[in-house]
Amino acid sequence: MKTTDPLAGIMAFLAVAERASFTAAADDLEMGRSAVGAQIRALETRLGVQLLQRSTRAVRLTEAGTVYREALADIQDRVRAAGQAATAFQTEAVGRLRIAAPPDLGPDHVAPVVARFLTENPAVSIDLQLSTDAVDLIGEGFDLAIRGALAVEPTLVTRRIGTSPLIACASPAYLARRGPPATPQDLATHACLHFSALRWGRKWRFERDGAVADFPIRPLLECNNGPTLLAAALAGAGIALEPAFVVGPAIRAGALVPVLTDWNLPVIPVHAAYPANRNIASKVRSFVTLLAAAFAGHPDFGGTPG
Secondary structure, eight states: OOOOOHHHHHHHHHHHHHHTOHHHHHHHHTSOHHHHHHHHHHHHHHHTSOOEEEOSSOEEEOHHHHHHHHHTTTHHHHHHHHHHHHHHHHHSOOEEEEEEEOTTTIIIIIHHHHHHHHHHOTTEEEEEEEOSSOOOHHHHTOSEEEESSOOOOTTEEEEEEEEEEEEEEEOHHHHHHHOOOSSGGGGGGSOEEEETTOTTOSEEEEEETTEEEEEEOOEEEEESOHHHHHHHHHTTOOEEEEEHHHHHHHHHTTSSEEOOTTSBOOEEEEEEEEEOOSSOOHHHHHHHHHHHHHHHTOTTOBSOOO
């Protein structure tokens, strides 16, 4: 048996040295006797010295083997401790959790879940980065990203944790001054507050009776930050097209009024994305589960998480 793992040979050597028997060592390691012998021969070849003297009746350490064993006195305990430390990441929420999320979701929706998660999992710390840019999870060392509609990289696993409808809305003051649009075509004559990262460009998409149409707009204000557009709409600057998770509270408070309500608007899916791996860390699984539960119970999110 050929091996390129020096640690395997070391552990086999220590087991034989402790038991003074290849057979007993093989039983302890749950390996075949020949495999144990092959690993030790490979180790001796790598070191260039003989560690064990073998006969048909006995096994004993050479002088070099005795010195080598003494130098490795605590390695078995350290290997076991290292294995337990690594396994802990699968069985309990520990360590540092790096999360990337869009600014639109951060303060009102992600931050409360982060606070609850930290309270319930004191062995975890969180690094939360808010940006509209799509991060390279693996290259930049993130454990998890929260994203809207996205093209899924083959190296990622995604879980839909909620959906949020887009809503066209304006302040009562703006609507009193300009009047509400009766049709999407009327938006051409209104002050539109446009999210510049919208994947359709300078068009707002509406649907009715199964037909989907994109209506060109002339933005009075373009911005890549939803809360900033919300502030402008609240100040009476124009009509904003925003997800419910951004404008929902203002609408419920009466500070903004939906328009064109007899037309349907797209729904924004919200995903948790994390690197594909059979052994997902417990901290990632636990946070995604908590986030999905929070979104499922929130009035600005709908659909069935899956």
